[in-house]
Amino acid sequence: MTIMRHDPQHQHCNHSDPGRELIHVDCASHVYPDGSIGIHEMCFHVLKDEIVALCGQNGSGKSTLIEHLNGLLVPSDGDIVINGMSVARGERADLWKEVGVVFQRSEDQLFAPTVLDDVMFGPLNLGMSKEDAHDAAIKALEAVGAVDLAKKLPNYLSGGQKRLVSIAGILAMKPRIMALDEPTSDLDPVHSAMVERLILEFRERFGISVVIATHDLDLAARIADRVCLVKNGAVYAEGSPREIFYDTDLIRDAGLKQPDTVMTYLDYCHQRGVAPEDRPITRAELVTLLERLTTQ
Ligand SMILES: Nc1ncnc2c1ncn2[C@@H]1O[C@H](COP(=O)(O)OP(=O)(O)O)[C@@H](O)[C@H]1O
Numbered sequence: 288m289t290i291m292r293h294d295p296q297h298q299h300c301n302h303s304d305p306g307r308e309l310i311h312v313d314c315a316s317h318v319y320p321d322g323s324i325g326i327h328e329m330c331f332h333v334l335k336d337e338i339v340a341l342c343g344q345n346g347s348g349k350s351t352l353i354e355h356l357n358g359l360l361v362p363s364d365g366d367i368v369i370n371g372m373s374v375a376r377g378e379r380a381d382l383w384k385e386v387g388v389v390f391q392r393s394e395d396q397l398f399a400p401t402v403l404d405d406v407m408f409g410p411l412n413l414g415m416s417k418e419d420a421h422d423a424a425i426k427a428l429e430a431v432g433a434v435d436l437a438k439k440l441p442n443y444l445s446g447g448q449k450r451l452v453s454i455a456g457i458l459a460m461k462p463r464i465m466a467l468d469e470p471t472s473d474l475d476p477v478h479s480a481m482v483e484r485l486i487l488e489f490r491e492r493f494g495i496s497v498v499i500a501t502h503d504l505d506l507a508a509r510i511a512d513r514v515c516l517v518k519n520g521a522v523y524a525e526g527s528p529r530e531i532f533y534d535t536d537l538i539r540d541a542g543l544k545q546p547d548t549v550m551t552y553l554d555y556c557h558q559r560g561v562a563p564e565d566r567p568i569t570r571a572e573l574v575t576l577l578e579r580l581t582t583q
């Protein structure tokens with residue numbers, strides 16, 4: 288685990304693994320027109336094939352960071368480098384082709400008369416012919432299990448269906464990286480599980496790296512390779528879910544609550560008067576461990 292300390296003498300963030308780095312957020316700050324600080328000297332990176340979770344309280348800067356990744360927002364200071372393209376050097380125009388952003392509110396994303404038109408919009412913008420865009424849209428709708436919605440009006444879909452269609456709209460553009468802002472918030476458990484499965488599948492099938500902002504630390508524990516704790520507009524600690532989520536003080540500092548699995552295990556150890564020697568982070572790991580402990 289790394290606790291990030293900003294060195295005022297050094298205005299750049301370290302490259303972690305330059306050969307695999309797809310996103311390098313280099314000491315980026317963003318001040319909104321009304322003076323609010325969205326992010327402040329933020330260092331963040333994403334490697335090829337990685338799933339990274341941004342976890343932090345409301346207002347910590349997760350959405351502001353995500354909106355920088357496809358060029359929607361531009362840093363007031365510092366740089367955003369996506370696959371070698373630097374916003375500070377003015378190479379912002381094509382970022383949206385590299386990073387597909389799925390917004391928290393699907394309503395912000397869906398606007399075309401039908402679901403199919405909506406999912407075709409991105410591919411058409413990429414310059415695909417109508418036929419190719421149609422093909423890409425159908426494939427993307429199939430991949431998210433929503434092809435039967437193609438002719439529907441986006442307005443009349445349920446929240447879960449809207450989320451799947453927004454994801455298809457981004458997938459149809461075949462981005463290298465997908466950033467999803469609270470992708471399971473407001474979803475029923477079935478749609479939540481579908482979105483979770485899709486994120487893992489996108490990496491397996493299409494080699495897409497994923498950034499998710501989430502309050503659901505159990506979800507982050509199940510799918511993320513790396514967790515970044517965001518506070519006051521900066522990543523202040525990062526590491527594997529196992530390292531981060533077992534650091535009780537750190538999680539409290541971030542204004543968050545440990546994942547249910549972790550709390551259940553710690554409560555169990557406390558009640559039995561034993562030291563928590565293992566670090567289960569998924570329910571399956573916890574069950575296996577409890578089985579072992581209770582038969583000992
Ligand atoms: N459009 C905006 N105008 C002014 N301030 C904003 C705007 N969007 C976000 N902020 C502020 O930026 C900070 C970070 O917000 P945000 O990135 O939305 O956090 P999170 O996604 O972690 O909840 C907050 O203080 C928030 O009030």
Ligand SMILES: [Mg+2]
Nearest residue numbers: 349350351468
């Ligand atoms: Mg947000």
